[in-house]
Amino acid sequence: MLRILLLCLALALPAHAEEVVAGLSQNRIAITANFDGSEILIFGAVKREDPISTTEPLEVIVAVVGPSEPITVRRKDRRLGIWVNTEAVEVDAAPSFYAVATTGPLVDILRDTEDLRHQVSIPRAIRSVGAPQTVVDSEAFTEALIRIRTKNGLYQQLENQVELSEDTLFRTSIALPANLTEGAYKTRIFLTRNGSVVDAYETVINVQKVGLERWIYNLAHDRPLIYGIFSLFIAIVAGWSASAVFRYFLT
Numbered sequence: 001m002l003r004i005l006l007l008c009l010a011l012a013l014p015a016h017a018e019e020v021v022a023g024l025s026q027n028r029i030a031i032t033a034n035f036d037g038s039e040i041l042i043f044g045a046v047k048r049e050d051p052i053s054t055t056e057p058l059e060v061i062v063a064v065v066g067p068s069e070p071i072t073v074r075r076k077d078r079r080l081g082i083w084v085n086t087e088a089v090e091v092d093a094a095p096s097f098y099a100v101a102t103t104g105p106l107v108d109i110l111r112d113t114e115d116l117r118h119q120v121s122i123p124r125a126i127r128s129v130g131a132p133q134t135v136v137d138s139e140a141f142t143e144a145l146i147r148i149r150t151k152n153g154l155y156q157q158l159e160n161q162v163e164l165s166e167d168t169l170f171r172t173s174i175a176l177p178a179n180l181t182e183g184a185y186k187t188r189i190f191l192t193r194n195g196s197v198v199d200a201y202e203t204v205i206n207v208q209k210v211g212l213e214r215w216i217y218n219l220a221h222d223r224p225l226i227y228g229i230f231s232l233f234i235a236i237v238a239g240w241s242a243s244a245v246f247r248y249f250l251t
Helices: 002-012 112-118 138-151 212-222 224-250
Strands: 018-024 028-031 038-048 058-065 068-079 082-095 098-102 155-158 163-165 169-176 183-193 196-209
Touching: 018 183, 018 196, 038 058, 038 183, 058 163, 058 169, 068 138, 082 138, 098 169, 112 183, 112 196, 138 155, 155 169
Parallel strands: 028 196, 098 155
Antiparallel strands: 018 038, 038 169, 058 098, 058 183, 068 082, 163 169, 183 196
């Protein structure tokens, strides 16, 4: 009886007028010794039950989010002619990578309340709950983190980079830098109209080290003593080889 009631309730609920049907050019990225970055093509379509609205245009937002991690942001100041760390703020969770591509300016196609709810923009994706009472401008530390990671290609705001054809087909590409953190990268797609989210879709891109990179990573984390001895051995051999070659050319 309970199953019948639940089925009737599900049938009575209104279906989404518009839904995302999306795909990726690849859902797995292998980090090898010569990995120098990659590019993900994200494409899809809008599934509809009603005719396309001509008065309220549809917008698309695509966000690729790397694993979040806590990070300490420090401020340097010049004291007695030397640059030293003076203040620090602990950011509770910051994505190791974040790219958001849109069909238009983000502030125009997504309301602030919707951004707060879904955490779409880069500042919303960073969680910094509190700061020491001695720090009066904690927001500056978050801004500095965004500025540094943007310069390194880890944070990207790609406005007007999603192509939308006839309010139905969309596509964009996200460039992934070489210095990726291993883990699951969430790919989120939002459909918005009048600044409100009408549908959302989520999938995952797995980024993993393979081959020699994986072996070295596992050795460093699982057998740190052996890793240290192995690194010292390589350094000694490399130093001795360089010295032998140098002596050979001098004689």
